[in-house]
Amino acid sequence: MKKIFLLMMLIAVTIIPTACEKTPNEIADDFKLGLDVNFLEYTAQIEIKDLEDGTYPNNITLVPAADYGTSILNSAGKKNYNLSEGSITLILNPADRPQSPNEIKSFDFIASAPGYQTAKLKINFTENNKTVQMPVYLLHKTRETEGISTVSDNAELSGSQLKENKTIRFGKKSSKQTDGTIEVKAGTEFLNGSGELLSGSLLNVEVIDMDANTVKLSKIFPGGFTNQSVLKNGSRADKSFLPMSYTSINMYIGNQEVKDFSQSIKVNMEIDKNLYNPNTG
Template sequence: MKNRFFVWGMTCLLGLSMLSCDKVKEDLDILIKADDLIRYSVMVQVNEATGEIPEDLSISVVGEDADYVYDIAGNKELAISGGLITLGVHPKHEPVEGDPVRFSVKISGPDYVSMIVPVRIDKNQFSQIKELKIVNASTPPPTVAVAKEEAALASDGTPAEPITVSSPTNAVTNEVTSVTVPASTQFLNAAGTPVVGSSVSMSVVNYNTKSSETATLFPGGKLNATNVKGPENKNISAFFMPAGFASINFDVNGTAIKKFSQPINVAIEIDPQYKLLASNTTIKEGDKIAIWSYSEDTGDWQYEKEGTVSTANGKLLVPFTTDHLTVYSIAEYVETTDCTSPTAVFSASWLKQDTQPMTLEIWNEDLSKKLSSETIVVSDGLEVVLNDLPAFAVRYKVLSQGAEIASGSIADPCSGGQVNIILPAPAVPLVGITLSLTVKCPDKGTVIPPDFYLYYKNAGAPDTEYKLLGIVKQGKLSTTLLEVGKRYDFKAIYGDRKKFIGNHLIDKTDMSTTVGVNDNLGSVVPDQNRAILIEECSKL
């Protein structure tokens, strides 16, 4: 499959050689465009909730269009490198109007709380960026509290007496989730078969819903979901407003426990400042609120029952019983099944032909809760469909390098239409830097590398400082984020290849270059590089 998409050439780092190939034509790779090219891509960036770059993560793709998803280099076997992977859609299965490509990304790893994140790609949405936060259960952030305990079982594999496990509190998170398993309860696997062992390992992960990280840590990585089984078992799309949520996992002899022979007791303490959507009043004892479950296997939401807010030890909580384990959320919702998404149009004439990654945040109307956040590579006139908005008024903020530069309201996010976002010019005019790379093939003319995502940081800065520079499209990237006279480190990840250029000087505004077989192709294995280039050019 890979060979159908791309021909591997040689020299210059995935297009990073565009940063002046006179200096970096050294044992680096470039990709040369073939006839069948992945045009639709999703760059997935995974960081720990603490900001660290996770290692040893596993990734897979599931869902209705999963068979047509590859990494950007055409590989079906997926691997995350440095917390990054770019996924692409088979060119013969691209989205069409009214029929987007849909799949889910499953990510897990040793001691990480697994996650499954839905992805939707609409027609003409050629690139998008998914920034995901994954929780390391051993070193969680203060907004996440984790309990890990083990309890002995009787000879028949059931508790001789009730077992209780509760998440801890800390300076930031005061809410607790507790689980109690009655004596003589049989532990069952997903198929309902009893699992017998001498002990049970228990994990409870409780999330602070007052945190600005709520939307990114919520199951699915966002508050909106399209795969929801609502009240009356009706299939709907919904936007959730959680007052509390927790992930509960049990394990016996290495087998995940999914069910129980009798109901167990769960109590999730909720945010005492949570405001009810209908009345905008603070939640209180006696109020009713829905209990939802989320399948970490399928990414589906299920309405469980209505819960009643109670008090215990001066705290608000929602107690309930269940016979199965999963992620549970105490949340209100608004249905978004019939919503029509608006389109944001960015006006930034000062960018000229340049681009700049910016952050688009969505907040509730009184700016008390951040509902979503995404990175968008902005250009003048860019149009972005604002999917996943709720059916109530919201506010947006646009941030450039952490500073808010524009804001506004969307009164009815479900009515479609156009949202015009004007980005004011900075006080000091920015200088654009053009990076461009093409490859000369004998008797073939000039060939352009396929698109990829490029990262940068100040030379010598820690790896955690890498930020998105932009998307190299048709071998070219124009950006306002680099400065002439400064040195940078660059990183590109393409398929399973990760490439770097360190301490590179930007010495002019036009860093364009073309590479051919008669050029200087490095001092380490130039003859090998030249032979590879000639061979691969012959395949075009």
């Protein structure tokens, strides 16, 4: 009986290696991850930080400004734009890659976090610009720093119309070089992004104003000022821009953001005299 049992074990051992048609190495060589490497040809690395201290704000959200379908995805190939420690890598779908040297694939996103000013960022892909590195800086709405002023004010509404003329002053303080005003006429009506009339009891206005000589200005301005690609006589050239000022005005009725007005509003902005053009004034 023992001889028969040992013989059966020997047969089993000799059969097992020959039962596989391929060796483990051959099987590994044939294994496919299912990831198209072309997805990694065009990438954008986004990092969102606090403008003042460089930390990552809590609860950052990044949403596309339009429906781009499956044209731009996260690094896993999904339409999910959740960030990890303030960062995310986006990829361009190979089916939507630029088809000529002059074609630009452009995508707008909105970055926001509680207590911070919303920032808009634009991602541009070209055949000569396949890897985009984009730091994004969010400005805190209530943190006062040198050269920056923040103002939050309210105006009373009568239904959907501004009840009285309203003037909002910003930037008037010792740590700011320039200031300005916003004037809204009584009877002005306010609309959302869909063109729908907004109504409520109060119009909330948030203003953030920065001096032109503030070193942080080049960071907070959407897209920055350096290495901007512009078209000149049909060809592309890189240029740099010097900012004269930066003022952000956001209006809300309840939780609805105002995107349009029934009549124009007047904005007066002071320009730093040191930046005047001596030839044009």
